[in-house]
Amino acid sequence: MVSETPNLPVVHEALLPxxxxxxxxxxxxxADAVLKDVMPQMEHPFxxxxxxxxxxxxxxxxxxxxxxxTPSVKGLATIYDKDILIYCISQIMAKLKAGEKVSQRVRIxxxxxxxxxxxxxxxKDYKALIEALDRLEGTRIRxxxxxxxxxxxxxxxxxxxSSIRRKLGLDGRLLHCEIKxxxxxxxxxxxxxxxxxxxxxxxxxxxxxxxxxxxxxxHCGQQAVWKASLEILLKKSGSQSPEKLFRQMIKNLAASxxxxxxxxxxxxxxxxxxxxxxxxxxxAEPVAEAWMGALDPDIYGDARxxxxxxxxxxxxxxxxxxxxxxxxxxxxxxxxxxxxxETWFAKRGQP
Numbered sequence: 001m002v003s004e005t006p007n008l009p010v011v012h013e014a015l016l017p018x019x020x021x022x023x024x025x026x027x028x029x030x031a032d033a034v035l036k037d038v039m040p041q042m043e044h045p046f047x048x049x050x051x052x053x054x055x056x057x058x059x060x061x062x063x064x065x066x067x068x069x070t071p072s073v074k075g076l077a078t079i080y081d082k083d084i085l086i087y088c089i090s091q092i093m094a095k096l097k098a099g100e101k102v103s104q105r106v107r108i109x110x111x112x113x114x115x116x117x118x119x120x121x122x123x124k125d126y127k128a129l130i131e132a133l134d135r136l137e138g139t140r141i142r143x144x145x146x147x148x149x150x151x152x153x154x155x156x157x158x159x160x161x162s163s164i165r166r167k168l169g170l171d172g173r174l175l176h177c178e179i180k181x182x183x184x185x186x187x188x189x190x191x192x193x194x195x196x197x198x199x200x201x202x203x204x205x206x207x208x209x210x211x212x213x214x215x216x217x218x219h220c221g222q223q224a225v226w227k228a229s230l231e232i233l234l235k236k237s238g239s240q241s242p243e244k245l246f247r248q249m250i251k252n253l254a255a256s257x258x259x260x261x262x263x264x265x266x267x268x269x270x271x272x273x274x275x276x277x278x279x280x281x282x283x284a285e286p287v288a289e290a291w292m293g294a295l296d297p298d299i300y301g302d303a304r305x306x307x308x309x310x311x312x313x314x315x316x317x318x319x320x321x322x323x324x325x326x327x328x329x330x331x332x333x334x335x336x337x338x339x340x341x342e343t344w345f346a347k348r349g350q351p
Contacts, residue, residue, distance in 0.1 A: 014258030015203040020115050035197035036090045038188035040145050041082070042195065042218040045238020046158070048076040049207035054240075062235065065145050070155075072138025074131070077158055079207045081132040083117040085158065086197070088179060090116075092189055097328045099336045102189075104160070104181045113177075118202035133162045133177065147188035156182045195221075198260035198280070208249055209259065211237045216262045216275040223277060230271040247271070299334045306338055307345035315341050 041047075044067055048054045053075030060067040069076060088106045095102050110129060114121050119128075136158045161180040181189075188194065195217055204210045215236055220226035228236075234246050241249070250273055254264040263276040295316065303312040319340045323330065330336035 014205070014256045015200060016118065016205055018203065019118050019120060035086060035199060035201060036093045036194045037086050037197055037214070038089060038147070038185060039193045039195055039218060040147055040188060041085075041185075042214040043236070044143075044145060045211070045236065046077075046141070047079040047082050047211075047238065049079055049211055049237070049239050051078070051207070058238075060235075060238065066143065067145060068142045070140040070142075072135065072140075074134050074138055077132075077135040077139040079210050081135050083119075083202065084113065084129070084132055084136060084179070085181075085185065086201075087113050087116050088181060089185075089189060089194065093194060096189075099328070099330045099332060099339070104183070104186045105178060106181065107176060107178045109176050116202075129177075130164060133159070133164070133179070137162055141182075141184070143184075147184050147191065147193060156184055158182060158185070196281075200260040204260075206249075208237065208239060208241075208246075209253060211239070212250075212253065212264070213259055213262070216259070216264075220262060220275045220277060222281060225277070226275045228273050228275075230266075230273060233273050293333060295337060296334050299337060302338055303341045307341040309350040310341075310345065312341075315344060318344070 044062075044065070045058075045060055046067070046069065053071075055071050055073070055075055057071070058067075058069045058076070060069075071077075087108065091106060091108070092102045110126060111121055114125055114129070119125050137160075139158055140155045141158065142155050159179050160182050163178045165176050165178075197217065198213075201210065201213060204213065212233070215228075215233065216226065219228070230243070230247055230250065233250070234241075234243060237246075239246055247268075250264070251266050251268075253259065254266045254273075257263060261278055261280050263278060265274040265276065266272075267274070300312045303315060304310075307315060316337065319337055322328075322340065328336075
C-alpha cells in the first residue's frame with residue numbers, strides 16, 4: 001500500500017521487517033552496543049555487493065589511496081559478511097565506553113549476533129554465519145589506507161582467525177565463535193576512527209542500499225548536504241553493475257526515499273546525486289556532556305607517577321574532554337583517569 005501523502009516515505013514496505021521486535025537484546029551486553037563501523041571501511045569498497053561468489057582480484061584507486069583485494073576460492077567477503085565485523089566493533093566500543101579492557105580477540109554468542117543483525121535463528125542462518133567467517137578470513141587485503149597512524153601494505157585478512165564451538169549431538173547447534181580482528185581494523189578502533197550507524201542499517205534489503213548509506217554517513221555525516229557525481233558514487237561503491245543499471249538503481253532509491261538518516265535526490269541532467277540530512281542522528285544519539293564529578297585528590301599523586309613531567313591538571317582537562325567527545329560516563333573514574341594517563345604517556349613520553 002502506497003501512502004497518499006507525498007511527503008512521507010513508505011518505510012514499512014522498503015525495509016525488511018524487524019525479525020526481533022522486542023530485540024531480545026537483554027542477553028549478554030548486546031543491548032548496550034550502538035552500531036559502529038570503522039571509517040576506512042565505510043569510505044572505500046572493501047566488500048562485494050554481489051550475492052554470487054566473486055573470485056577475481058579487485059583493485060581500487062582514488063586520490064592517491066589504493067586498495068587491492070584478493071578473494072579466496074570461496075569468493076570475496078560480501079557486505080552481508082561485514083555484519084560480523086560491525087557486531088564486533090560495536091561490542092568493543094561499548095566496552096571501551098564502560099572502561100573495560102578490550103583485545104583483538106572477540107568471543108561472541110552466535111545467537112546474539114544473529115539477533116543483533118536482524119537475521120533469523122534457524123539452522124541455515126548458523127550455516128551462513130560459518131560461510132561468512134570463511135570469506136572474511138580468506139579475503140586478503142593490501143592497501144596504503146592508514147588506520148590510526150599506521151600504513152599496512154603487507155597482506156592481511158579482514159579477520160586474522162576464527163574458531164567455532166558447536167554442541168555435540170544430533171542438531172550440531174553452533175554455540176559461539178571467537179574472532180581475532182586484524183591489526184588494521186583494531187588500529188582503527190583504538191584510534192576511534194569509527195562512526196555510528198542507524199539501527200535500520202540491518203533492515204536495508206539490497207547490498208547497494210547498505211553501501212550507499214555507508215558513503216552518505218561517512219561523507220555527509222552531520223552536514224546538511226553532500227553531493228557526488230554518479231561516476232564517483234559508482235566508483236566508491238564498488239558496484240560491478242554497468243553505469244546504466246547503476247543509474248536506475250539510484251533513481252529507484254531516490255524514489256522510494258527509505259534510506260536511514262538521509263534523503264536521496266538524483267538530477268538526471270547533471271548526473272548528480274544529492275544526499276540531504278534528515279536531522280535524525282542528533283535526536284537518536286545525544287552527545288554526552290563531559291563528566292563533571294570530582295576525582296579523589298589522592299589520585300593525582302598516582303597520575304604524576306604514571307606520567308612523569310606532565311601537569312596532572314592538564315591531563316585531567318584532556319581526559320574530561322575525551323570523555324565528553326566519546327560519550328563515556330566511567331564507572332570507576334579514578335581508575336579510568338589513571339589508564340588515560342598511562343596511555344597518554346606511552347604515546348607521547350615526557351614533555
